[in-house]
Amino acid sequence: MQKKTVRIGISYSLMIGLWASAFPGIRAGLESYTPEHLALFRLLIGSMALLVFAVLTHMRLPDMKDIPAILSLGFLGFALYHILLNIGEKTVSAGTASLLVTMTPIFSAMLSRLFFGEHFGLYKWIGSIISLLGVSIISFGAGNYTNSVNGILLILLAAFSESIYFVFQARYIKKYGFIPFVTFTIWGGTIPMLVFLPGLGEEFLNASMNSTLSIVYLGLLPTVVPYFALAYVTSLVGASEATISLYLTPAVALAISWVWLGEVPAFIALTGGMVTVAGVCFTYLTVNKMIKILNPYFLSKKQ
DSSP states (O other), X not given: OHHHHHXXXXXXXXXHHHHXXXXXXXXXXXXXXXXXXXXXXXXXXXXHHHHHHHHHTTOOOOOGGGHHHHHHHHIIIIIIHHHHHHHHTTTSOHHHHHHHGGGHHHHXXXXXXXXXXXXXXXXXXXXXXXXXXXXXXXXXXXXSHHHHXXXXXXXXXXXXXXXXXXXXXXXXHHHHOHHHHHHHHHHHHHHHHGGGOTTHHXXXXXXXXXXXXHHHHHHHTTTTHHHXXXXXXXXXXXXXXXXXXXXXXXXXXXXXXXXXXXXXXXXHHHHHHHHHHHHHHHHHHHHHHHHHHHHHHHHHHHO
């Protein structure tokens, strides 16, 4: 039991730390690479690493009938998500970007309600309103208003794109397993990005070592390892409990950005970020608490 607890703790640390470090890593990469080339380079590195992993583990390939859906989800969850996030981070700080991406669970809940009829109760609506208020506050504390607001909108679109990926992945995870599915969708996200291949070699030759190493780091670690860690924790404690810890990511991202890039968050932007995270946490912590309280009641009624 103690060993399992230690492993879960290490997995949580990997998830939160690596995903948080991706935001300043992107900002460092953008110093020498365009958003499109950064996304392509990162996904190419991740895809090649996963190709080696797939060969070594004799990973089963997806069925032909599932390939169109997997390619579509890969495009939304990786290609489009990374392009929009990278472009947004040209005018939005890494810490602020990480706060905006916390809207993904809210978007996911709304899409689940729309497409699968999942209940979206009062607490979720209250949490959504709080989070949207936080995003509005962030926009007023982001420096160059026009450019920053455009960046904020792009990052919110990135969060929405990733939420589609999360909402529609369940049946394929059940069929193939979490790790193979993530591998397939990363490959699926990399293929359409190849349209940006021209010019990448020249940019690579002229790039600073810091930018290139940042992208190599992004491709090998934040793009791959946290998904495996999440799969491990989910298998032990369930998806709800596993993912709720990720709301710590923005706080860690702000700290890493401060140290790595010297980005000191403006007070109003930091306040807006805290409001955004509070709204998301209110939604899920309150709902989960209510479920735990009501479950024994309904079980007793059934008996």
